[in-house]
Amino acid sequence: MRLDQILAAKPATLSFEFFPPKNERAWFTLEDTVEQLAPLGPDFVSVTYGAGGSTRGKTREVIEHIQGRSGLTAMAHLTCVNATRAELATLLDEYHAAGIANLLALRGDPPKGQERFVPTDGGCAHAIDLIHLIRADGRFTALCAAFPEKHPDAPDRASDWDHLADKLAAGAAAAITQGFFAVEPYLEMRAHVAARLGRAPRIIPGIWPVTGWKSVQSFCRFCAAAEPEELRALLQPLEADPVAARQAGIAFTVAFCRRLLAAGAPGLHFYCMNRSTAAAEIVTALRLGGAAI
Numbered sequence: 614m615r616l617d618q619i620l621a622a623k624p625a626t627l628s629f630e631f632f633p634p635k636n637e638r639a640w641f642t643l644e645d646t647v648e649q650l651a652p653l654g655p656d657f658v659s660v661t662y663g664a665g666g667s668t669r670g671k672t673r674e675v676i677e678h679i680q681g682r683s684g685l686t687a688m689a690h691l692t693c694v695n696a697t698r699a700e701l702a703t704l705l706d707e708y709h710a711a712g713i714a715n716l717l718a719l720r721g722d723p724p725k726g727q728e729r730f731v732p733t734d735g736g737c738a739h740a741i742d743l744i745h746l747i748r749a750d751g752r753f754t755a756l757c758a759a760f761p762e763k764h765p766d767a768p769d770r771a772s773d774w775d776h777l778a779d780k781l782a783a784g785a786a787a788a789i790t791q792g793f794f795a796v797e798p799y800l801e802m803r804a805h806v807a808a809r810l811g812r813a814p815r816i817i818p819g820i821w822p823v824t825g826w827k828s829v830q831s832f833c834r835f836c837a838a839a840e841p842e843e844l845r846a847l848l849q850p851l852e853a854d855p856v857a858a859r860q861a862g863i864a865f866t867v868a869f870c871r872r873l874l875a876a877g878a879p880g881l882h883f884y885c886m887n888r889s890t891a892a893a894e895i896v897t898a899l900r901l902g903g904a905a906i
């Protein structure tokens with residue numbers, strides 16, 4: 614099903630993000646995870662696209678598997694890395710033939726060993742070029758990425774959020790954010806984008822289920838984001854007690870999601886890391902508290 618129809622029908626969506634498994638054992642883990650999360654009734658799930666286009670075939674294979682087996686609506690992540698426009702157009706044909714109707718249009722990070730993103734000759738320089746290409750094709754709903762703490766390459770928040778507004782104006786049906794841990798930057802980003810767009814933007818918070826300080830640290834390193842001091846103060850003293858740290862992290866995430874939903878966030882997108890338990894606990898707690906996701 615196309616996501617623009619789902620988004621039009623639901624004020625707040627629930628979604629989960631997976632990555633293509635690296636080996637047979639990881640396939641089984643992902644299958645278990647999908648099986649455990651499916652009863653929560655997510656509005657969609659998404660599958661990432663490896664750096665440099667390395668998992669191109671696998672992204673499609675995982676989505677075909679999930680859609681075929683569980684009937685869930687799925688979205689393929691797609692980047693501009695190492696692809697000409699002609700190659701991207703061929704990929705769109707392949708995705709359409711595989712029953713994929715939804716794409717998260719991304720620029721992508723530079724491949725390993727390359728410091729800055731360099732567009733492929735004849736390819737797309739920015740995510741917005743890919744959105745134009747997908748919109749011109751007409752067979753897919755396109756979503757895009759957003760960065761409440763600003764994208765690491767951007768000189769400042771304002772210019773980065775202007776580019777986000779432009780992606781939504783170009784036809785991205787919604788944006789999904791990178792993981793973040795404080796509500797204020799999300800609200801500032803949303804207000805900035807609304808002012809430039811002239812309408813309320815649909816920006817779905819990406820939620821990193823917190824289960825311990827080390828995982829927050831490695832997430833921040835991976836995304837070149839600042840380490841959240843509030844979480845450091847909460848979790849660092851519990852490092853010797855992983856059970857207590859996990860409990861505190863989950864409680865923090867539930868409270869964070871509640872604040873986002875109370876502020877009108879149009880859904881929650883969970884970075885599951887192909888595991889089900891933390892995300893399922895958080896969604897269950899939110900629903901028990903009355904959240905309509």
Ligand SMILES: Cc1cc2nc3c(=O)[nH]c(=O)nc-3n(C[C@H](O)[C@H](O)[C@H](O)COP(=O)(O)OP(=O)(O)OC[C@H]3O[C@@H](n4cnc5c(N)ncnc54)[C@H](O)[C@@H]3O)c2cc1C
Nearest residue numbers: 661662690719720721722739740758764766767773776791
């Ligand atoms: C929800 C989510 C899922 C992701 N999934 C994947 C994945 O599966 N695979 C993967 O490789 N990466 C993934 N990423 C990471 C993403 O590819 C990188 O963060 C990438 O560096 C930026 O992608 P973007 O789509 O935001 O790029 P863009 O929107 O092109 O922005 C990149 C930079 O260029 C600037 N910019 C944008 N447009 C213009 C313009 N017209 N002129 C000048 N500057 C401009 C922006 O401010 C920003 O600094 C994901 C990120 C998010 C938030």
